[in-house]
Amino acid sequence: xxxxxxxxxxxxxxxxxxxxxxxxxxxxxxxxxxxxxxxxxxxxxxxxxxxxxxxxxxxxxxxxxxxxxxxxxxxxxxxxxxxxxxxxxxxxxxxxxxxxxxxxxxxxxxxxxxxxxxxxxxxxxxxxxxxxxxxxxxxxxxxxxxxxxxxxxxxxxxxxxxxxxxxxxxxxxxxxxxxxxxxxxxxxxxxxxxxxxxxxxxxxxxxxxxxxxxxxxxxxxxxxxxxxxxxxxxxxxxxxxxxxxxxxxxxxxxxxxxxxxxxxxxxxxxxxxxxxxxxxxxxxxxxxxxxxxxxxxxxxxxxxxxxxxxxxxxxxxxxxxxxxxxxxxxxxxxxxxxxxxxxxxxxxxxxxxxxxxxxxxxxxxxxxxxxxxxxxxxxxxxxxxxxxxxxx
Amino acid sequence: xxxxxxxxxxxxxxxxxxxxxxxxxxxxxxxxxxxxxxxxxxxxxxxxxxxxxxxxxxxxxxxxxxxxxxxxxxxxxxxxxxxxxxxxxxxxxxxxxxxxxxxxxxxxxxxxxxxxxxxxxxxxxxxxxxxxxxxxxxxxxxxxxxxxxxxxxxxxxxxxxxxxxxxxxxxxxxxxxxxxxxxxxxxxxxxxxxxxxxxxxxxxxxxxxxxxxxxxxxxxxxxxxxxxxxxxxxxxxxxxxxxxxxxxxxxxxxxxxxxxxxxxxxxxxxxxxxxxxxxxxxxxxxxxxxxxxxxxxxxxxxxxxxxxxxxxxx
Numbered sequence: 001x002x003x004x005x006x007x008x009x010x011x012x013x014x015x016x017x018x019x020x021x022x023x024x025x026x027x028x029x030x031x032x033x034x035x036x037x038x039x040x041x042x043x044x045x046x047x048x049x050x051x052x053x054x055x056x057x058x059x060x061x062x063x064x065x066x067x068x069x070x071x072x073x074x075x076x077x078x079x080x081x082x083x084x085x086x087x088x089x090x091x092x093x094x095x096x097x098x099x100x101x102x103x104x105x106x107x108x109x110x111x112x113x114x115x116x117x118x119x120x121x122x123x124x125x126x127x128x129x130x131x132x133x134x135x136x137x138x139x140x141x142x143x144x145x146x147x148x149x150x151x152x153x154x155x156x157x158x159x160x161x162x163x164x165x166x167x168x169x170x171x172x173x174x175x176x177x178x179x180x181x182x183x184x185x186x187x188x189x190x191x192x193x194x195x196x197x198x199x200x201x202x203x204x205x206x207x208x209x210x211x212x213x214x215x216x217x218x219x220x221x222x223x224x225x226x227x228x229x230x231x232x233x234x235x236x237x238x239x240x241x242x243x244x245x246x247x248x249x250x251x252x253x254x255x256x257x258x259x260x261x262x263x264x265x266x267x268x269x270x271x272x273x274x275x276x277x278x279x280x281x282x283x284x285x286x287x288x289x290x291x292x293x294x295x296x297x298x299x300x301x302x303x304x305x306x307x308x309x310x311x312x313x314x315x316x317x318x319x320x321x322x323x324x325x326x327x328x329x330x331x332x333x334x335x336x337x338x339x340x341x342x343x344x345x346x347x348x349x350x351x352x353x354x355x356x357x358x359x360x361x362x363x364x365x366x367x368x369x370x371x372x373x374x375x376x377x378x379x380x381x382x383x384x385x386x387x388x389x390x391x392x
Numbered sequence: 393x394x395x396x397x398x399x400x401x402x403x404x405x406x407x408x409x410x411x412x413x414x415x416x417x418x419x420x421x422x423x424x425x426x427x428x429x430x431x432x433x434x435x436x437x438x439x440x441x442x443x444x445x446x447x448x449x450x451x452x453x454x455x456x457x458x459x460x461x462x463x464x465x466x467x468x469x470x471x472x473x474x475x476x477x478x479x480x481x482x483x484x485x486x487x488x489x490x491x492x493x494x495x496x497x498x499x500x501x502x503x504x505x506x507x508x509x510x511x512x513x514x515x516x517x518x519x520x521x522x523x524x525x526x527x528x529x530x531x532x533x534x535x536x537x538x539x540x541x542x543x544x545x546x547x548x549x550x551x552x553x554x555x556x557x558x559x560x561x562x563x564x565x566x567x568x569x570x571x572x573x574x575x576x577x578x579x580x581x582x583x584x585x586x587x588x589x590x591x592x593x594x595x596x597x598x599x600x601x602x603x604x605x606x607x608x609x610x611x612x613x614x615x616x617x618x619x620x621x622x623x624x625x626x627x628x629x630x631x632x633x634x635x636x637x638x639x640x641x642x643x644x645x646x647x648x649x650x651x652x653x654x655x656x657x658x659x660x661x662x663x664x665x666x667x668x669x670x671x672x673x674x675x676x677x678x679x680x681x682x683x684x685x686x687x688x689x690x691x692x693x694x695x696x697x698x699x700x701x702x703x704x705x706x
Contacts, residue, residue: 105475106479113485125564126465126521127463127521128520144529145533147519147520148518169535186482188474188495192492238542239517241516243513243517373502373505374504374505
């Protein structure tokens with residue numbers, strides 16, 4: 001890696017498991033299923049599927065729901081780091097999102113139809129508008145970038161933030177992932193026959209598809225120095241594209257394997273150095289097979305504590321990079337690797353099984369993986385010290 | 393960063409809004425097979441990216457190359473019909489959702505996926521958005537990828553598409569319906585420059601500035617103006633005046649030998665229009681003057697400096 005590690009100062013999260021980090025991590029420790037029946041307001045024709053939906057977020061009249069969730073996560077992160085918005089002036093903002101303002105577009109379009117207007121959905125802002133609104137409301141004057149790389153979006157945003165810090169272009173980076181469950185996502189994945197009516201079962205033999213989720217997460221990062229206090233560090237990462245098919249992984253998982261190896265090389269680590277791996281684990285038959293085979297090859301059939309979070313948080317699309325990073329760090333700092341909820345039966349075609357129950361975390365480097373439409377893949381390596389109580 | 397090659401994609405001249413050629417014409421000229429079930433924006437992106445890659449002098453395979461595309465309006469031509477159909481169906485007004493193909497094509501990075509598939513790239517791949525500064529966002533991402541060694545080269549583009557109804561994208565840009573809407577953009581093939589980055593290399597001197605600069609920050613203004621002092625000793629330059637720029641924005645630059653070029657009359661209005669004229673500057677290396685681009689959007693005034701001199705492309 002060319003440059004210093006990224007010191008993670010603080011994080012914030014709003015998820016189906018809770019409106020903040022403590023409640024989200026508590027639910028992960030308890031192994032609580034994040035799925036519940038979909039609210040009927042999302043679609044009258046939705047299939048009966050469980051989703052990981054954020055219930056009762058605070059109302060801010062006129063504010064888009066995505067902004068509300070994102071700002072809630074940002075405020076938690078800023079508060080946790082003792083940083084005021086004024087301190088962000090020189091910072092950069094790096095947002096990863098797939099749906100962006102689509103939730104509002106659908107809502108306005110529905111209103112137009114009800115009121116008998118000729119619909120015109122294109123009056124909505126562009127994909128970068130949410131980040132620009134965040135930057136303006138926080139007074140940020142550094143680079144503002146919204147990444148669109150499907151389900152790897154906010155993981156790639158975090159990697160770009162690390163690179164910007166390493167090259168001295170920003171003194172501080174605010175990384176945000178936010179995505180909402182929209183009717184377009186529900187019916188799009190329904191058309192692709194990728195929704196599991198029983199909730200997602202990552203890497204399970206009987207898996208049938210994804211469990212949609214929504215939420216927001218924020219991560220404050222700065223370049224680590226020798227004087228930086230102990231804490232989680234982003235020590236490497238990689239992003240790749242294996243353009244096999246727009247919606248399907250390459251069957252042998254060569255793209256997934258390549259990005260994991262590249263991230264480990266960037267961090268200067270060997271597979272045996274890792275203490276845990278957070279898989280992408282969507283629960284779809286093809287993607288989990290490709291990812292599982294790649295993971296088995298990288299770790300020669302003996303992965304360290306391997307888990308997946310999507311039965312908890314749902315598949316939060318482009319936001320999953322930030323949400324799952326924040327959730328993973330929170331669990332590891334609390335001393336455990338969460339079990340892969342939804343997994344019951346090993347898949348002999350994968351040849352590797354995730355952990356079913358939470359396991360103690362001894363401290364050390366962990367690998368986090370994401371894969372998405374368009375053949376995109378991203379892997380990050382984060383070093384998390386042993387929890388306070390378990391240090392020698 | 394060093395620009396090895398470039399390809400501009402300008403709309404065709406004509407009355408009313410300005411539109412690019414049919415992608416099939418571009419594909420035929422390049423000897424590309426006509427893709428099936430691929431959106432128009434993705435086809436325009438792939439054809440112009442392939443032109444750039446062929447001009448780079450770098451032989452295929454291009455597997456490690458990153459693809460970063462700035463896009464301000466998004467993949468609206470694909471997204472809009474999917475959203476319309478889905479919402480109408482969700483309200484019980486229509487049977488059946490949009491097809492899986494249309495849904496997949498509506499994802500923003502279907503554009504850069506198509507580029508990767510046509511060129512065979514395997515490096516980082518993403519669409520970058522920041523409203524009217526989306527091409528600048530792609531330049532930032534390119535700088536970070538090259539500086540860190542994440543990719544040996546980057547195809548960095550800016551591209552937006554005309555969509556109907558035209559009032560929609562104009563409203564997004566805060567422009568009245570009488571405005572001439574355009575489409576197009578351009579690509580740059582970027583590689584690391586050991587002598588410095590895009591700005592520092594042609595402008596060695598006081599003031600460390602990085603591409604692109606948001607000039608609302610006083611420190612950035614000072615660094616920008618200090619660096620431009622080198623124009624006085626050179627052959628002058630071109631000031632590309634982008635969207636939203638006001639006369640007061642230009643006043644601090646009046647003392648520099650810059651020839652003004654208001655390019656929006658050639659491109660029409662779209663968020664990444666600057667990519668077309670900047671790529672064009674690198675297509676014609678016989679004019680090795682510094683190009684300064686100004687654009688004002690929701691993030692304020694942004695400047696980027698380019699020096700096409702010595703770029704072996706065209």
